[in-house]
Amino acid sequence: MSLVKRCRRRRTRGLPTLLVGTLALATSLAGGPATAAEQGTLHELAAAQGRYFGSATDNPELPDAAYAATLGSEFGQVTPGNSMKWDTTEPARGQFDFTKGDVVTDFARQHGQTVRGHTLVWHSQLPGWVAALPSAQVEAAMENHITEEATHYRGAVTAWDVVNEPFNEDGTFRTSPFYAAMGSDYIATALRAAHAADPDARLYLNDYNIEGLGAKSDAMYALVSELLDEGVPLDGVGMQAHLAVQYGFPYEMRANMQRFADLGLDVAVTELDVRVQLPADAAEVATQSTYYRRVVEDCLAVERCVGITVWDYTDKYSWVPGTFPGEGAAGLYDENLQPKPAYDAVRTALGGGEEGGGPGALKVLYRSNDSSSADNQIKPGLQLVNTGGSAVSLSSVTVRYWFTGGNGASTYSSWCDWSALGCSTVTHRIAAMDTPGAGADHYLEVGFTGGTLAPAASTGEIQLRLNKTDWSNFDESDDYSHGTGTSYTDTGKVAVYVGGELVGGIEP
Numbered sequence: 001m002s003l004v005k006r007c008r009r010r011r012t013r014g015l016p017t018l019l020v021g022t023l024a025l026a027t028s029l030a031g032g033p034a035t036a037a038e039q040g041t042l043h044e045l046a047a048a049q050g051r052y053f054g055s056a057t058d059n060p061e062l063p064d065a066a067y068a069a070t071l072g073s074e075f076g077q078v079t080p081g082n083s084m085k086w087d088t089t090e091p092a093r094g095q096f097d098f099t100k101g102d103v104v105t106d107f108a109r110q111h112g113q114t115v116r117g118h119t120l121v122w123h124s125q126l127p128g129w130v131a132a133l134p135s136a137q138v139e140a141a142m143e144n145h146i147t148e149e150a151t152h153y154r155g156a157v158t159a160w161d162v163v164n165e166p167f168n169e170d171g172t173f174r175t176s177p178f179y180a181a182m183g184s185d186y187i188a189t190a191l192r193a194a195h196a197a198d199p200d201a202r203l204y205l206n207d208y209n210i211e212g213l214g215a216k217s218d219a220m221y222a223l224v225s226e227l228l229d230e231g232v233p234l235d236g237v238g239m240q241a242h243l244a245v246q247y248g249f250p251y252e253m254r255a256n257m258q259r260f261a262d263l264g265l266d267v268a269v270t271e272l273d274v275r276v277q278l279p280a281d282a283a284e285v286a287t288q289s290t291y292y293r294r295v296v297e298d299c300l301a302v303e304r305c306v307g308i309t310v311w312d313y314t315d316k317y318s319w320v321p322g323t324f325p326g327e328g329a330a331g332l333y334d335e336n337l338q339p340k341p342a343y344d345a346v347r348t349a350l351g352g353g354e355e356g357g358g359p360g361a362l363k364v365l366y367r368s369n370d371s372s373s374a375d376n377q378i379k380p381g382l383q384l385v386n387t388g389g390s391a392v393s394l395s396s397v398t399v400r401y402w403f404t405g406g407n408g409a410s411t412y413s414s415w416c417d418w419s420a421l422g423c424s425t426v427t428h429r430i431a432a433m434d435t436p437g438a439g440a441d442h443y444l445e446v447g448f449t450g451g452t453l454a455p456a457a458s459t460g461e462i463q464l465r466l467n468k469t470d471w472s473n474f475d476e477s478d479d480y481s482h483g484t485g486t487s488y489t490d491t492g493k494v495a496v497y498v499g500g501e502l503v504g505g506i507e508p
Contacts, residue, residue, distance in 0.1 A: 041053075041073060041074045041075070041076075042074055042075065042343075042346060042347065042350065043074065043075050043076030043077070044076075045347065045350035045351055045352045046076070046307065046308070046350055047076060048351070049300060049350065049351065051299065051300070051305070051306060051307045051308070052076050052077045052114065052306065052307035052308075053075060053076060053077070053307060053308055053309075053346075053350070054075050054076060054077025054078055054079065054113070054114075054116070054307065054308070054309040054310070055071060055074075055075045055077075055078060055079075055309060055310050055311075055312055055313040056078070056079045056080070056081045056271065056309060056310070056311040056312045057071055057078050057079070057080065057081065057104060057107075057312060058080065058081040058082055058083065058312070058317070059080075059082075059083050059100045059103055059104070060317075061312070061317045062103065062104075062107060066337055067314065067316065067317070067337060068107070070313070070314075070333070070337060071107075071111075071313065072107070072110075072111035072113070073111075074313070075113065075313065076112075076113055076114065077113055077114045077115070077116060077307065077309060078104060078107070078108050078113050078114075078115055078116070079115070079116040079118050079270070079271075079309050079311075080100075080101055080104040080115075080117075080118060081118070081311070081312070081319075082100075082125070083100035083101045083103070083104055084101045084104075084117055084118055084119070084149065084153075085118070085119060085122065085125045086120075086121075086122065086125060086126050086127060086130065086145060087125045087126060087127045088100055088101070088125075089101065089145075089149055090127065090145055090148070090149075091127050092127070092129065093129050093141065094144075096148050096149070096152070098149070098152050098153075101153065105153065105156040105157070108156075109156070114158045114159075115153075115156060115157045115158060116157070116158070116159045116160075116161065116268075116270070116309065117149075117150075117153055117157040117159065117160040117161065117201070118160075118161045118164070118206075118270075119160075119161040119162070119163075119164035119206065120145070120146050120149060120150065120160060120161070120162050120163070120190065120194060121142060121145075121146070121162060121163045121164065121178060121186070121190045122163075122164040122165060123165065123174055123175070123176035123177075123178075124165075126177070130177055131177050133177065135180065135181040136181075138177055138178060138180075138181035138182065139181060139182055139186070139189060142178060142186065142189070142190060142193070143189065143190075143193045146162075146190060146193040146194050146197060147193055147196070147197045149197075150193075150194050150197035150198040150201070151197045151198065153198070154197065154198045154200075154201070155200075157198070157201055158201060158202060159201060159202035159203070159204060159235075159236070159268070160194055160198070160201050160202070160203055160204065161204050161205075161206040161238055161270065162190050162191050162194045162203050162204060162205065163186075163187050163190050163191070163205050163206070164206045164207070165206070165207050165208065166179075166184075166187060166205065166207065166223070167207055167210075167216050167219050167220065168216075169209060169215070169216055170215055170216070171215040171216050171218060171219030172219070178190075184223070187205070187223070187227070188227060188230065188232045191203055191227070191232050191233050191234055192232065192233060194233075195233035202235040202236055202266065203233055203234055203235050203236070204234075204235065204236045204237060204238045204266075204268065204270075205220065205223070205224065205234070205237055205238065206237075206238030206240065206270055206271075207220060207238070207239075207240065208240040208241075208242050208271070209240075210237070210239055210240075210256075211239045211240075211241050211243075211250035211253050211256065211269075212249075212250030212251035212252055212253050212256055213251050213252045213255065213256050214251065217256055220237060221259060221260065221263075224237060224260070224263065224265060225263060228263060228264070228265075234265065235265065235266055236265050236266030236267060236268055236306070237260050237265055237266075237267055237268075238267075238268050238269075238270035238271075239257070239267065239268070239269055239270065240269075240270050240271035240272075240311075241269050241270070241271060241272040241273075241295060242271060242272075242273055242275075242311070243272070243273070243274045243275070243291055243295075244274070244275045244276070244324075244327070245274060245275070245276050245277075245284050245287040245288055245291065245492055245506055246276075246277060246492060246506065247492065248489070248490045248491050248492045248493075249290075249291055249294060249363065249490040249492070250490075251489050251490055253294070253295070253298045254298040254301050254302060257298060257299070257302040257305055258302050260304075261302050261303065261304035261305070265304065266304050266305075266306045267299075267302060267304055267305045267306070268305070268306050268307055268308075268309070269295060269299055269305070269307070269308040269309065270309050270311075271309060271310075271311040272292075272295060272308055272309065272310045272311060273310060273311050273318065273320065273330035273331060274288045274291045274292055274330055274342065275320045275324060275327045275328060275329070275330040276288055276327065276328070276329050276330070277326060277327055278321075278326055278327060278328050278329060280329045282502070283495070283502055283505075283506050283507045284506060285340070285341055285342075286341070286501075286502045286503060286504075287492060287502075287504060287505060287506050288329075288341075288342050289340075289341045289342045289344070289345035290345070290363075290503060290504045292332070292342045292345050292346050292349075293345040293346065293348065293349045294349075294363070294387055295308065296308065296346055296349035296350060297349050297387055300349070300350075310331065310332055312331060313331055313332050313333055314331050314332070314333040314334070314335070314337055315328065315329055315330065315331045315333065315334050315335045316333075316334075316335045316336075316337065318330050318331050332346060362384060362385065362386055362387065362392060362397065362453075362496050362498065362503055362504055363384075363385050363387055363490060363496070363504055364382060364383070364384055364385075364399055364490075364491065364494045364495070364496050364504060364505060365382070365383040365384075365385060365458075365488040365489060365490060365491070366380060366381065366382055366383075366401075366481070366483060366485075366488065366489065366491040366494050367380075367381045367483070367485055367486055367487055367488045367489070368380065368381070368482065368483055368484055368485060368486060369381045369463060369465075373474075373475070373476035373477045373482065373484075374473055374474070374475055374476070374477070375473060375474070376467055376468070376471045376472060376473050376474065377465055377466065377467045377474075378403055378444075378465070378466050378467075378474055378476060378479075378482075379463070379464065379465050380401050380444070380464050380481070380494075381461055381462065381463055381464070381488070382399060382401070382446065382461075382462045382464065382494065383458050383459055383460060383461055383462065383488055384397065384399065384453065384458065384459040384462075384496065385456075385457070385458045385459075386453045386454065386455055386456060386457050386458075387456070390455060391452045391453065391454050391455065392452060392453045392498070393451075393452055394425075394448035394450065394451045394452060394453055394459075395447075395448055395449065395450050395451070396498050396499045397447065397448060397453075397496065397497065397498055398445055398446065398447045398496070398497045398500075399445070399446045399447075399494060399495065399496050399497075400443045400444070400445050400446075400494065400495050400497070400505075400507075401443060401444040401446070401464075401481045401494050402433075402437070402439065402440035402442070402443045402479065402480040402481045402493070402494075402507075402508050403439075403440060403441075403442055403443070403444070403466075403474070403476065403479040403480070403481060403482065404439060404440060404441050404442070404474075404475070404478070404479055404480075405441055405442050405468070405474075406472075406473075406474055406475050407472065408468050408470050408472025408473070409468040409469045409470035409472060410432075410468075411468070411469045412430040412442070412466055412467065412468055412469065413430075413466065413467055413468075413469060414428045414429060414430050414444060414464065414465070414466040415428070415464065415465040415466070416428055416462065416463070416464060416465075417463040417464070417465055418461070418462075418463040419459075419460070419461070419462045419463065420459065420460025420461055420462070421448070421451065421459055421460065421462070424449070425448055425449050425450065425451060426446060426447075426448060426449075426462055427446065427447040427448065427449060428444060428445065428446050428447075428464060429444075429445050430442055430443070430444055430445075430466060431443055431445060437480065437507070437508030438480065438508055439478050439479050439480035439481075439482075439508060440479070440480040440481070440508040444464065444466055446462065446464065461488075480493055480508040481493045481494050491505070492505055492506050493505065493506065493508075495507055
């Protein structure tokens with residue numbers, strides 16, 4: 001299938017179902033229309049705003065009574081982590097076993113929850129017989145697998161991740177037995193087969209690292225646009241959102257969600273977690289909470305973002321430590337099934353706390369305004385953005401950019417060269433760190449003499465500059481906060497504080 005862009009038709013299939021389904025979700029699963037203040041659980045808060053809030057689960061976890069009690073009460077949707085994948089459901093060709101998946105759908109039915117089917121076609125967790133098939137037999141095997149599984153779960157599953165992770169990081173199609181046999185046409189074939197087997201289920205393509213704008217999300221956008229042009233049954237895009245505090249928040253996540261919604265597609269956050277490097281410190285915990293809150297806020301800001309699923313809700317059963325050595329603590333609950341600060345941040349974002357998300361509703365965008373990392377000046381460009389729902393007093397806000405002084409003078413000068421707010425309203429100073437860290441022994445601290453920052457507003461660009469008083473050269477190449485990007489992007493290595501409290505970014 002060609003990915004050449006053409007004039008795109010706005011697809012309307014399923015819109016009435018979406019509206020009815022959203023209202024039904026908010027009433028039947030949350031016990032009727034209600035204000036956020038009257039509701040208690042994450043799902044009830046989300047349902048009051050026409051969304052769902054769910055969690056992944058898996059069969060080994062469900063016998064844990066304390067775990068199952070929270071899963072069944074706090075969340076309104078579940079996704080089976082492994083029990084509906086191909087290696088479990090069809091381990092030998094034509095021999096199907098849905099026992100494990102049935103346990104999950106039975107649990108959901110008993111607790112009034114919806115189920116997201118995961119996943120019909122994926123390059124991973126395939127039984128060996130699939131890869132061993134002659135190319136001429138792959139399409140028939142794929143269609144049969146989809147038909148059997150989607151038919152079995154018809155009525156029990158409300159949405160399917162029909163094709164999971166079709167792209168490489170650079171936006172090229174991932175190699176798989178399906179792509180090798182059919183090219184990219186396997187995706188349309190899979191969607192058509194799923195729709196024929198379960199016409200009432202919502203059909204999704206699902207991938208990771210497509211949450212923000214970039215090559216991979218551009219490839220997904222081009223693919224779904226082409227599929228819609230061709231009349232292929234497709235209802236939404238799943239953004240997995242496996243985030244990590246050390247890599248920064250996805251660039252323009254809200255705008256990215258909206259462009260898919262503008263095609264007439266639903267958007268869902270399908271596998272959310274936010275991992276940190278262990279042992280987690282206070283700064284990482286604060287940044288993790290900020291990332292969780294921002295995902296919720298972005299979803300609520302896009303009308304067709306239908307809900308959020310965390311993967312899994314507790315660190316006790318998280319997949320992260322086994323996949324990313326030295327990282328973990330990625331969930332909303334700790335290993336003892338106790339809520340973490342991230343849980344409170346999500347509640348607040350859903351309307352279950354102080355409006356506007358409290359002091360943490362800020363992020364910093366950064367770019368380098370200097371093409372050389374080895375001259376006698378450092379020139380960071382910064383912008384502060386209010387991502388919350390209430391105004392923030394700028395006089396309480398400070399931002400820190402960390403660097404190393406190196407050789408030469410140990411005294412510094414700092415400058416505001418230009419600011420959309422006016423440099424007279426911007427304060428700046430250089431301070432030495434009490435305990436130097438990797439890539440940092442000093443920081444440039446930026447503040448404001450007054451003013452407020454409205455919800456969704458930005459300070460605009462602030463062009464800053466610093467030098468040693470003897471004008472000797474810096475070596476910025478390994479500075480903690482230094483980056484080489486010339487466009488404004490989120491960064492986890494420039495921190496923002498409100499009233500001295502770290503609300504975003506990670507200190508070195």
